[in-house]
Every structure is written in structure tokens, then in C-alpha cells.
Amino acid sequence: MDTTIRSSAQRKSRSAPQTVTEFEKWISRRKTDANYEFVRGRIIRKPPMKQEELFIARFLMRAFAKTQLYKQGAEMLSEGDAYVDTFRKRIPDLAVFTDEQIREAKNGKRFMPPLAIEILSDSESQNDVLDKVQDYFDAGVQLVWYIAPKQQKIFSYTSPDDIKVFKGQDVCSASPVAPDFSFTINDLFNA
Template identity: 85%
Template sequence: METKITTSRTKRRSAPQTVAEFEKWLARKKTDANYEFVRGKIIRKPAMKQEELFIARFLMRAFAKTQLYQQGAEMLSEGDAYVDAFRKRIPDLAIFTDEQIKEARRGKRFMPPLAIEILSDSESQNDVLEKVQDYFDAGVQLVWYIAPKQQKIYAYSSPDDIRVFKGQDVCSAAPVVPDFQFVIEDLFKA
């Protein structure tokens, strides 16, 4: 008697290589966690910590006094920001124009003109520089990296042009949002 041996092969899914594949993977995962995607790497992005909420509140309230806000722009937290077909970032805060918000509803992908990150203890200098480069590769005009422990803002107007604001310095989002400015001390005593 002949015994027929059958083997079942489980088709193993390969790791996502594009943002589109990553987003399909993420939809299957059914999680509320945030993940960034950078050239085949899936990076879990921790949510903003409660002790950082004062920063978000201060910046959102200051932005609400600007002309750009009056024109329908918003400062949003943890929104998707698309670099290209192989990279997707999630800034802690970002300004999205009224036009971008309307285009997003129609499925268009884009990068905000201003991305704001709050430096976490787990980020290395290389992580920061890579993220800043990604933002500028996508067309961001300004990146702020806020260092709460040092009470400083590192403002990048390009990957190689950085200005550090602290104490009584006035930090300005010009030319992106010319009337969005504040004294650094005010942010950290908020």
C-alpha cells in the first residue's frame, strides 16, 4: 500500500519594503501603537509622555494666535508624515496647512512644513540626525528638536544649519510661520 505524504506549506510573508506594504502590515496588526517606517525597518514610536504635555499645550496655544492658524492650518500631534515610498515618520507635533488637511481627505500623502520632535532619552544622536535628514528630504522647511531636560530648542533650517535657542532667546518659526514665536523660558515655565 502506498502512503501519500502531503506537506502543508505556510506561505511566509516577507517584511514590508515600501510604505504601502508597511501600511498593509500595520492594518493587519490592529494596534493603536505608532510605528515609523524607514527603508524596510519598522520602528515603534512611543507616544508623547504626560510630562511632555505642557510643551504641546504651550506650542498649540501659541500657534493658535498666528495668521496661518486663522487661515485653517492646525498644529497636530502624532500625525503621519510621508517622506517617500520607503519612509514614513510621525513627528510629535507638526503644522499642517488647510490645503494639506483637505488633500489628506482625498488620499494625498505629504510632509508638513514644520515638524517638531521632543527628544527622548532613548534617541541617539544618529537617530536625531537621520530623522532630521528624512524630514528635509521630504521638503520640510523647519525642524525643531526640543530638549526638555536642557531646556533648549535645536532649530534646523537644513540638515546642516542648526541654531540653538535657550533662556531668554526668542525662538521663531519664520519663514514658515513668521508670527509664531516665543521666549524659550516661557515654554519651560508653562
């Protein structure tokens, strides 16, 4: 009887995904359209972008489409996988993927985009934000924007410890990723 309990507990622990690869196999067996992030054994449901946030995505995508990086084949995409390492996978609300990354993804290569953009949700704590920012930089992202719609601000991270806050008439730039991708905060929120 004791061995049955142990083997049942062993089966349970073995079935819980421990790596991104195991998590992706696990999620592929589920019948769901929901997005989930995976962070060191934790499966975190990621709510989709809300309709009232679509104006942000549209503004940013249209502005990005005017850049040199876009002309070189890069794209700003929503809710694409961003791989940190073997144990962490995030899904930024928006991200810039280079032409090379898009081509390599076709062959199964995993990577982190150079620019990750998150729209702050009411359910995210400060620790959630800091954890995501750290994960992005651990994977080699060059720039993270956290957009706070209610406060009409962008928190721009060039490292986990280097942050600049843009608001009002401030000009926010995606340098060094795309130096010609810039706009005033008022233009974004009044779009």
C-alpha cells in the same frame, strides 16, 4: 525538501514590508494602537508623548493658534503621519499642517508638513536625531525643531546642516513657516 526551505524563506521575505504602502497594509492587520515609523524596511516603534511633555504641546498649540497661518486654516497636530517617500514614513510629535494639506489628506494624498517638531527622548541617539532631520528635509520640510526638555533648549534646523540652538531668553521663531509664531524659551519651559 530543499525547495520547501526556499519557498518558506521566499514567503518570509515577501511578507516583510518593503514600501510604506506595504507597511501600512501590514500594520492595518495588526490589533494595536501603537505608532510605528517605517524607514527603508525597518519598523520602528514610536512611543507616544509622555504626560510630563504635555505642557510643551499645550504651550506650542496655544501659541500657534494666535498666528496668521492658523487663521488661514492650518493646524498644529500631534503624532500625525508625515510621508518622506515610498520607503519612509515618520510621525513627528507635533507638526503644522496647512489647510490645503488637511483637505488633500481627505482624498488620500500623502505629504510632509512644513514644520515638524520632535521632543527628544532618552532613548534617541544622536544618529536617530540626525536621521530624522535628514528624512524631514528630504521630503521638503522647511523647519524642524528638536526640543530637549531636560536641557531646556530647542535645536532649530533650517536644513540638515544649518542648526541654531535657542535657550533661556532667546526668542525662537517658526520663520519661514509662520513668522508670527515666536516665543522665548523660558516662557515655554515655565508655562
